[in-house]
Amino acid sequence: MNGIIKWGIIGLGNVAHEFAKSFYNIKKAKLIAIASKTQNKLSKFKDEFNIDSKYCYDEYEKLLKNNEVDIVYIALPNNFHNEWIYRSLELKKHVLVEKPAFINFKEAKKTLGHPNLNNFFLGEGFMFRYHPQIKKVIELIKDNEIGNITSMESVFGKNLLFKKKIFGIFKSKKFDTNKRIFNKSLGGGAILDHGSYTVSMSLLIASLIDGMNIKNYRLINDDKKKMIEDIDIESSIELIFDNKFKSKITVSFLNNVGNHTIIHGENGKIIISNTWCPDSGEIQLINNKKKSFKIENKKNLYSLEIEKISDDILNNNIEASYPGTNKNEILISTQILNEWLNG
Incomplete structure (x- = not known):
C-alpha cells in the first residue's frame, strides 16, 4: 500500500462521478481503476479522471482481479449490491458500497457471514x-x-x-x-x-x-x-x-x-x-x-468519507x-x- 490506498469504482453513474471528483487533494487515497459495461461512460470517466487505459474495464470481475486495487467502491443499482459485495470479498478486496448496502435481509445475513470479513473492510456509503x-x-x-x-x-x-x-x-x-x-x-x-x-x-x-x-x-x-x-x-x-x-x-x-x-x-x-x-x-x-x-x-462529504476509510484500511481496521x-x-x-x- 505504501501509505496510499488504491481505489477502484464499479458502476459509473452520477453518484460515482461525484465520488470520483472527491479524490482531488487527498494524500492517502488514489483512484486508479474503473469498470462499467457502458463504453461511453467508461471513456468519459477515463478522460475526465485521467485513468490509465489498462485500468479501464468493461467487466467488473476484471477490476476485482487487479491486485493493485485495495478497495472497491460499488456504485451499482441497489439490486446488484449483494452480488458484487460477495464477489469482491471472494477476491479479497476491501469494500465500500453505496447505501443501502443490501435490500434483502437473508442475503445480507449470508454475505455478512463471509469468512473474509474477518480480514477485510466493509463499509456503507453514508457520507453524512x-x-x-x-x-x-x-x-x-x-x-x-x-x-x-x-x-x-x-x-x-x-x-x-x-x-x-x-x-x-x-x-x-x-x-x-x-x-x-x-x-x-x-x-x-x-x-x-x-x-x-x-x-x-x-x-x-x-x-x-x-x-x-x-x-x-x-x-x-x-x-x-x-x-x-x-x-x-x-x-x-x-x-x-x-x-x-x-x-x-x-x-x-x-x-x-x-x-x-x-x-x-x-x-x-x-x-x-x-x-x-x-x-x-x-x-x-x-x-x-x-x-x-x-x-x-x-x-x-465524499472526500471526508474517502479519507477516513483509507485511514481505517491503513490501520488494518475491518470496521x-x-x-x-x-x-x-x-x-x-x-x-x-x-x-x-x-x-
Whole structure:
C-alpha cells in the first residue's frame, strides 16, 4: 500500500462521478481503476479522471482481479449490491458500497457471514456521518447538554413527482421506471432510497444511550404507504429501541418534507437543519437558552468519507471508525428497512 490506498469504482453513474471528483487533494487515497459495461461512460470517466487505459474495464470481475486495487467502491443499482459485495470479498478486496448496502435481509445475513470479513473492510456509503456537524451533535449529547435523550424525529424528502405550473397549478412529471428510484426491480422507492438515511441516523443516535441494545427494536404506527404502481413514494414509521428511545421517521418523493432531524432530551433538544448533504452545517441547541452552531466544512462529504476509510484500511481496521457504519448496524438497518417495506 505504501501509505496510499488504491481505489477502484464499479458502476459509473452520477453518484460515482461525484465520488470520483472527491479524490482531488487527498494524500492517502488514489483512484486508479474503473469498470462499467457502458463504453461511453467508461471513456468519459477515463478522460475526465485521467485513468490509465489498462485500468479501464468493461467487466467488473476484471477490476476485482487487479491486485493493485485495495478497495472497491460499488456504485451499482441497489439490486446488484449483494452480488458484487460477495464477489469482491471472494477476491479479497476491501469494500465500500453505496447505501443501502443490501435490500434483502437473508442475503445480507449470508454475505455478512463471509469468512473474509474477518480480514477485510466493509463499509456503507453514508457520507453524512463524516460531516463535522455529526461530530458536534455527538459531543453535545455526550456532554449532557439536553439531558438523557428520549426521542427523535428525522425526515428526508422532496417533491419528485409534480412540477408547479403558472397560477400554482401542479402538473404531473413523467413517472419513469427507467429511473432507479422509480423501479422496484432495481431497489427503488422512498423507503430504500431515503429511509436508509433516516434509519442510519436513528441507529447512530440510539447507540449513544448507555446500555442500549439496538438489536432490540420494534416498528409501530406504520401508516398506509402512498404508492404509484408498485413503488412506495411516501411513508412514515416509528422505531422503538429497547423500550427506551423512539424515533419517528418520514420519507417522501411526493412532498417537500425537508432534511431536518430533531433530537429530544429530558432538558432540551438539538435541531439539525440539514442532516444529509450540507456543505456547511447549522445546529441549534435549545435547553434553558438557545444557541446556534455554524459548522464549517472545507471538503465535500465524499472526500471526508474517502479519507477516513483509507485511514481505517491503513490501520488494518475491518470496521469503519466511529461514527461510520459498522457491520452490525448494516445488518440491523437492512432488517428494519425490510420490515418497513413489507409491513
